[in-house]
Amino acid sequence: MQNGFYTVTGGMVTQFNRLDMISENLANGRTNGYKEKRGVFGDYLRLAQNRREELPLPNQTKEAAKFLNRSVNRVPRMVEAYTDFTMGPIVETGNPLDLALGEKNLFFAVETPAGIRLTRDGAFKLDDEGELVTREGYKVLSKNYFQNRQAITIPYDAIDVSVGKDGRIEYLDKTAMEAPIYLDELMVVRVDNLQDLEAEGDNLFAMPGKKLEKEMRIVTDTDAVHQYMIEKSNVNPVREMTALIETNRLVEMYQKVMSAQMDDMNSDAINKLASVRA
Known part of the structure; x- marks a missing residue:
């Protein structure tokens, strides 16, 4: 040849x-x-x-x-x-369960059959049990997940669900229209070295060779969560x-x-x- x-x-x-x-x-x-x-x-x-x-x-x-x-x-x-x-454009949707993160190093944590994974896709919804899940049905984790292993469940009688910039979730119901009721807090994770992450299917990220439960840093004080917003693709x-x-x-x-x-x-x-x- x-x-x-x-x-x-x-x-x-x-x-x-x-x-x-x-x-x-x-x-x-x-x-x-x-x-x-x-x-x-x-x-x-x-x-x-x-x-x-x-x-x-x-x-x-x-x-x-x-x-x-x-x-x-x-x-x-x-x-x-x-x-x-690099962050993609953040657009307003008007959907109260659409959430965007204002820093590129931050991620939402979700539970999948393969373990905990991270995602930037904040287009969430409620399943038949009232639990907050991704479009693929993966449970969105709360900041207290490792203590109680419970999902974020929004009551059926919730009238107005609000998510603060710190990830704090509150809602109103018919009996307490003026005083918001505390529900839970979103788990927001910071990854210092983004190249440690490996892309998987369903727009998820894993950390090969490491357990996310031990390696990920759960953010305790942030103002980067934006409700009624969604981050689009950066392509x-x-x-x-x-x-x-x-x-x-x-x-x-x-x-x-x-x-x-x-x-x-x-x-x-x-x-x-x-x-x-x-």
Whole structure:
């Protein structure tokens, strides 16, 4: 196989990975609280030069050059995939159970069959039992969850449910129209290093290798909870569409190079080798 095939194949695989990431972002352009996926691209030679002190061989770029195919060194690859936690726009909905967080490091905690997970999607609702849940049916946790293991349950006769900026939940009923009745407080969690989080399905985040119950910091004083608001996706559709067009064009270019390698160069080599000269 010609050396050019390595470079072209690596470039196409990289663009396919990028295409998957762009497609996921575009598909979630209207998902509440969604955080876009992004990638860092590089090549082996650049990585070896930047990290040669950390590699096992002394003077790595000089000694290893005897064994490495130099054409492979320039093969582009995705160095790192990460989540961009930049806040999306916060819009007013008029729904009292829609909640948004005003800081990017804050999350709501929910209970799932796989354990406790975090989310930025505050589009909540009440289930048949009157418990506060996500659109997927996961229970929204209260600040006292680890003490009583009880869900946030809103009475059926509640007339006006209010959620303060500190997460304090109160309501009015027919017998006490003027004095709000204290119900519970939302569990709001702060994550210092956002890259410790790993995105899962249903717009949830986990912390692989760690137990959220032990690692997460429950906020005791905050003014970042906004009722009647929802955070939208932080995906920029114009930028993603531009990247999609660019990726498709790069794949087409790589395909043409592969065709040239396979058809033109091989054909030319066969003709020259097969020619008989007097």
